Amino acid sequence: MGGDDEDERDDGRGIEREYSRRRKISRGRFVALCIVEGNFALQMARPDNTIPARYKLLAVALMALLSVWAILTVRRGRTTVGTDGVSARGAFRVRRWAWHDIYDLRVETNPGQRSADIKLFTYLYENDGRRARLPHLDDWQLPDLWAEVAGLHTAAARHRGMIWERRPGVEVRIRERAEHRKAQLRAATGAMIVFVAAFVYLMWEIFTDADPHPFLLLLCVPLAAYALLAILFRRRCTRAHA
Known part of the structure; x- marks a missing residue:
């Protein structure tokens, strides 16, 4: 099957x-x-x-x-x-x-x-x-x-060893984790936008013979953006369900 x-x-x-x-x-x-x-x-x-x-x-x-x-x-x-x-x-x-x-x-x-x-x-x-x-x-x-x-x-x-049944406590945890996943997805989307912007800026640095910083632009900046956005969206979810 x-x-x-x-x-x-x-x-x-x-x-x-x-x-x-x-x-x-x-x-x-x-x-x-x-x-x-x-x-x-x-x-x-x-x-x-x-x-x-x-x-x-x-x-x-x-x-x-x-x-x-x-x-x-x-x-x-x-x-x-x-x-x-x-x-x-x-x-x-x-x-x-x-x-x-x-x-x-x-x-x-x-x-x-x-x-x-x-x-x-x-x-x-x-x-x-x-x-x-x-x-x-x-x-x-x-x-x-x-x-x-x-x-x-x-x-x-x-x-x-037990029947399939809904348990209120588990259902609450499932909903909470779903909200956290939604926050992480939004943060990841924002970090991807930052990554694209950083990549464009890096290309501009390369084309203009400036001193490029690929590690900073393509790794550190997007990761920092993800961390900040994740905290922001999680707090919004917490307030919405308070």
Whole structure:
């Protein structure tokens, strides 16, 4: 159900399911990514480009690292469900949860990504309100994600030692963490804007033969902006719910 190599068994003790990639990204999205990366490589290789070689190498290295991470995330990522709990493999690590540590499995929308291939994700919530996205347990890989997750709830009930129920204390922690994530996202967006502005200023310094400060402009300034914005947005969330 979750992939070509998925194995599902129900022998009276429980189920074993593995969700891995069964569908590639859409052709349109793949072409768009190729255009973006190709244009980036072309701009870096232009003979009339006056950007110093060391900065070109740094930019290419960062792009290469992001590409490798994305490829490994897609190819190695998988979610495994068994009698002992759930495990999620990412690009470089595996996280595991026992059933008694799992509060809920929930299908949630992908906000702000209406044109994306994946519109619904499955999140695992812990008893303290923290959550983790389960790789490939989404509506791009599974035609009926809601039914799949409902089936997991039913099959896992006998192994949790408790029924699936909403607990007010946990729900409050989930909402609080959701507000903190929203604040962090806004802070990250602001820091990205600062990074772009700093990058433009750095290019101006390079073109005018000024003394460039790439470490300060591209790392220190955006990180400082993120820290300040995160504090600001968290305080706003706290006041709004006070």
